[in-house]
Amino acid sequence: MAARETPGTDLPVPLTDIRPAGTNDIYDIYMLNCKAFVESWSVMALGMWQERGDDLDVWYDTDGNLAAYYLGQDVLDEVHIMQLAVAPQFRRQGLGSRLMQYEIERKRASGMAQMLLEVRASNRAAQKLYTSLGFQVVGRRDGYYAPLENHPPEDALLMRFDF
Numbered sequence: 001m002a003a004r005e006t007p008g009t010d011l012p013v014p015l016t017d018i019r020p021a022g023t024n025d026i027y028d029i030y031m032l033n034c035k036a037f038v039e040s041w042s043v044m045a046l047g048m049w050q051e052r053g054d055d056l057d058v059w060y061d062t063d064g065n066l067a068a069y070y071l072g073q074d075v076l077d078e079v080h081i082m083q084l085a086v087a088p089q090f091r092r093q094g095l096g097s098r099l100m101q102y103e104i105e106r107k108r109a110s111g112m113a114q115m116l117l118e119v120r121a122s123n124r125a126a127q128k129l130y131t132s133l134g135f136q137v138v139g140r141r142d143g144y145y146a147p148l149e150n151h152p153p154e155d156a157l158l159m160r161f162d163f
């Protein structure tokens with residue numbers, strides 16, 4: 001699968017180009033998904049997403065470890081960001097911001113109007129990252145995240161980036 005041009009090479013870890021995920025990447029994505037989110041997707045759901053051709057981009061280090069991935073969907077002229085995850089050992093090194101900047105520039109170039117996402121009200125790290133990129137909180141969805149074992153229901157903040 002063709003790699004897209006990855007912006008910048010000044011990150012502290014050696015990384016390959018960001019590229020669309022292939023079938024062989026799904027298990028790596030699943031494993032990171034389980035580490036990064038309270039509620040993970042199944043291998044099947046991730047595989048279906050990849051097969052359908054929605055955005056599922058991966059970023060590996062040069063040793064073959066999945067460092068980060070992005071999952072999103074275009075709906076008319078809106079980009080719906082479903083997941084952004086950076087592997088724990090690669091966090092706070094600028095990868096999350098850089099991957100999002102990459103996706104923002106791709107979507108700007110393809111003429112999209114805005115990007116939208118829901119984020120857990122308690123997820124201050126992600127909120128700070130998105131705010132630093134120009135996203136704004138535009139709403140709150142009460143009880144958006146259903147209760148799970150060891151997790152009470154939680155509100156979502158709706159954040160939006162306008163091109």
Ligand SMILES: CC(C)(COP(=O)(O)OP(=O)(O)OC[C@H]1O[C@@H](n2cnc3c(N)ncnc32)[C@H](O)[C@@H]1OP(=O)(O)O)[C@@H](O)C(=O)NCCC(=O)NCCS
Nearest residue numbers: 036084085086091092093094095096097119125126128129
């Ligand atoms: C949120 C997440 C993607 C951030 O990735 P990252 O590569 O560590 O982020 P960056 O290094 O690019 O950080 C960018 C900015 O975001 C903020 N930030 C990131 N992680 C933070 C943390 N743990 N605490 C506070 N602020 C944080 C900071 O402002 C940071 O800038 P700084 O390092 O100059 O202070 C990563 O922590 C993650 O995968 N979390 C689990 C999954 C998740 O929550 N995804 C988003 C849900 S929509």
